[in-house]
Amino acid sequence: MTSEKKRMLGAGLLVGLLGVVLVLLGNPKNMGVCVACFLRDIGGALGLHRAEIVQNIRLEIPGFILGSFLAALAFKEFRPRGGSSPILRFFMGAMVSIGALVFLGCPLRMVLRLAAGDLNALVGLLGFISGIAVGIYFLKKGFSLGRSYPQNKVAGATGPIFAIFLVVLALVAPAFIFQSESGPGSMSAPFIYSLGAGLLIGVAAQRTRLCMVGGIRDMIMFKDNHLLSGFAAIFVVALIGNLVTGNFNLGFTEQPIAHTNHFYNYLGMLATGLGAALLGGCPLRQLILAGEGDSDAMVTVMGLIVGAATAHNFGLAASGAGVPVNGQIANWVILALLVVIGLGARETIRVKRAHTKNTGKEVRA
């Protein structure tokens, strides 16, 4: 086994373990770590939506960004960059969020739900794989959001500064910040553990490039199981953790923060898988890239937050009771929009800039 592979398995082990431990410390069930849910809670805390049960400044999120930032600085990988279709990325981020809230979880929570025996997540996983397969089809047809270019340090620092701002807001707790008093938003691990776990995962994910979408994408596209091994490690460790701590409950019904509408569990995750494949990474990966100075990824994170807030404002988000009609319609609308983007966004600059110095021959992209 290569040292690269060992590190990847180590990162998966850490994420799986912390996913279980954070629940024991107070996070909602099967939600030790969920990027979509936590960004939604942050959006609620900032007052972007008024769903009272999901408002909380989840410190795991700034932890991810700052952990990645510190690791990137330490390994000289902090590289301010941007300019690759930011507005498309913003709206695609929003669509990924809406798909995830129809299913009730980002790809990472999907794995954690599966590891707790929630079979609805298996249906979600099938949708996720289908969505990535569609994304690969577009990528092979020449889909591209275009090149990013080096930017100044101020632009690159947007992600880390936003993360520090969130930590300060959580510590100061000014009156304009909303905090749930009941429901999932009221349940969280003590802040030092949330932030600490976030930092650890942020460092590990930055070093290994752990990505839920990348795992399945590389396996289908290149028969490369490198990233998928991290995904598998999260599942195995969380499964063992849940069995040991008695949080394992196999079945479709009575699963925490989940619904049993198979069709929309599938379709919601299909939209998320497709959107994230086109974005080049899952929501967790976007936070990590934002920490490395990628301002396009930070724009995507903003899109994820706005999408999640919209999902609650417009009554699109699912709940234990099921998927509201608005959410079902939205799911089809975002799928249609993602197909338009998948077909329409092509890179023309690539061919021009790929002109080689040595041969004068162009890359047939």
Next chain:
Amino acid sequence: MQYTVDARGLSCPEPVILTRQALNDKSIKHLKVLVDAAVARENVTRSLLQATGKQPQVTETSAGEWEISIKL
């Protein structure tokens, strides 16, 4: 024939897709791939090793930019 893929600034997995497409062209005997991110450098290197069985040569051309070179 020598051939260069400029994958600078492209998101995952485009650098690897372009590299694989270039590998399909059998007239290319010397392939160079330009990247400007550590993750693209790792992915392209791993992909070339996996596809050809040969270890490509990686040179840092300037700070944060690499040229990955392989003789086919």
